[in-house]
Amino acid sequence: MKRNVWRRTGFVSMLTVGLAIPSQATDPVLGDVRMDRLSTTNAIPPVVFPHWKHRTEFRCYACHPEIFEMRAGANAVSMDAISRGEFCGACHDGHTAFAVGFDSCRTCHSGAEQ
Amino acid sequence: MPGRSQRWGFAPPALWCILVLAAGCSPEVRYRVLSGVFDGVPPPGTPPKERLRHPRSGTIPEPAPPPVPVPGAELAGAEIPEEPEDLRPHYETFAELVAAFPADASGGPDWVEAVRRGLADPLPSIEPGEPLAPFPLNVRLRSAVPGFDVVFPHAAHTYWLRCDNCHQEIFVMRAGANPISMTKIFRGEACGRCHGTVAFAAETGCPRCHVRMAGPAG
Numbered sequence: 001m002k003r004n005v006w007r008r009t010g011f012v013s014m015l016t017v018g019l020a021i022p023s024q025a026t027d028p029v030l031g032d033v034r035m036d037r038l039s040t041t042n043a044i045p046p047v048v049f050p051h052w053k054h055r056t057e058f059r060c061y062a063c064h065p066e067i068f069e070m071r072a073g074a075n076a077v078s079m080d081a082i083s084r085g086e087f088c089g090a091c092h093d094g095h096t097a098f099a100v101g102f103d104s105c106r107t108c109h110s111g112a113e114q
Numbered sequence: 115m116p117g118r119s120q121r122w123g124f125a126p127p128a129l130w131c132i133l134v135l136a137a138g139c140s141p142e143v144r145y146r147v148l149s150g151v152f153d154g155v156p157p158p159g160t161p162p163k164e165r166l167r168h169p170r171s172g173t174i175p176e177p178a179p180p181p182v183p184v185p186g187a188e189l190a191g192a193e194i195p196e197e198p199e200d201l202r203p204h205y206e207t208f209a210e211l212v213a214a215f216p217a218d219a220s221g222g223p224d225w226v227e228a229v230r231r232g233l234a235d236p237l238p239s240i241e242p243g244e245p246l247a248p249f250p251l252n253v254r255l256r257s258a259v260p261g262f263d264v265v266f267p268h269a270a271h272t273y274w275l276r277c278d279n280c281h282q283e284i285f286v287m288r289a290g291a292n293p294i295s296m297t298k299i300f301r302g303e304a305c306g307r308c309h310g311t312v313a314f315a316a317e318t319g320c321p322r323c324h325v326r327m328a329g330p331a332g
Contacts, residue, residue, distance in 0.1 A: 029208050030222055031312040051312045055225065056205050059236045059245070061276040070279060070307075096240060 031055070033072055034111055046111035202235040220318035226270050236274075248272060253289050264294075265325045 031051030039046045054063070064070045067090050075087060082089035082100055088108070091097045098104055205211040214233055215223035228234045238245040249272040255264040271280070281287045284307055292304065299306035299316045305323070309316050321327040 030315065050208075052208055052211060052223070053205070055236060055274075055312075056203070056211065056234050057236055058240070059238050060274045061246075061279060062237065062239045064275075064279055072311075091240060 035077065036111070037073070037076070038078060039109065039111075040113075045106075045109040045113050047108050048111045049108075202237075203233055218314055218319065219321075220315065222314065225313070229273060246272060246276060249277075255292075255294065256290070261326045262324055263326060264323045266323075 029050065029052050033049040033051065034046055035049055036046035038044075067087060068075050077087045079100075081087050082092070085093065089100065092100050098107070203214070205214065212223055215225075215228045216231070216233075218224040218227075225234065237243075249268045251268040253266045253268070255266055257263050284304065285292050294304045296316065298304050299309065302310065306316065309319070314322065316323075
């Protein structure tokens with residue numbers, strides 16, 4: 001019971017710190033995909049996926065269609081799925097690309113709040 | 115509700131007390147207390163057992179003979195091959211990429227030309243793997259409007275995309291079997307699935323698709 005409370009307050013404060021880091025949002029680029037299936041309804045800034053950045057590292061068929069179906073909104077991405085190694089988690093594991101963690105929230109949740 | 119660990123939380127300190135007390139007593143008391151807690155405590159008065167030495171530790175090892183060179187040993191995996199150095203170009207920000215890449219008609223980066231010049235060298239897959247072979251088939255899409263024929267270059271696409279990214283979901287694999295128009299493209303269908311969303315947009319790229327618009331030679 002005591003430990004649970006600790007874990008929960010720890011999570012919330014780390015999340016607050018993570019999201020307090022200012023957004024790295026830049027001007028929109030051709031290929032940016034805004035992903036906001038769950039974020040805004042959960043009071044989290046939306047994700048902007050930059051195709052340009054991924055294209056310099058991988059060809060389209062490294063991800064399409066096995067990891068991501070090639071249609072905006074067709075992929076049920078969630079933080080749970082990512083931590084299971086699905087979708088973004090296939091690469092963002094700290095090995096192929098930077099890991100998903102409380103110091104990197106704003107790298108992906110870079111969209112402007114509405 | 116007290117958990118199992120709370121009920122037995124006194125156990126480690128009590129054990130420590132027994133051990134500390136036992137250490138400070140006479141040999142007989144120490145033996146009685148300790149043998150109540152542990153098995154195999156030697157009774158007082160037994161001479162300390164001689165430690166078993168490692169059989170080899172007493173002898174002086176003979177110096178190893180100098181290695182006899184085996185022909186071909188240096189080739190047979192004697193050296194672990196180093197991981198190849200990553201010489202591919204990387205870009206931290208989009209501004210960096212725009213500065214390095216050739217620009218297309220819209221001012222954006224021209225990915226086809228950049229790949230040709232080696233400014234981008236994306237990997238074919240997450241796991242190490244070989245890229246697909248180039249597929250140099252050009253398909254002419256004849257337009258009902260004279261002068262607006264399109265040449266679809268497979269080569270520029272198969273560098274990035276696999277056949278099943280387009281066939282048969284977006285395009286049926288037969289020349290002339292796909293009714294395409296600019297209206298569809300601007301709506302985001304056919305070529306517009308990619309051109310205008312991730313690849314160069316139709317609004318500014320007319321001559322790249324409509325070869326006759328590229329100049330008198332086309």
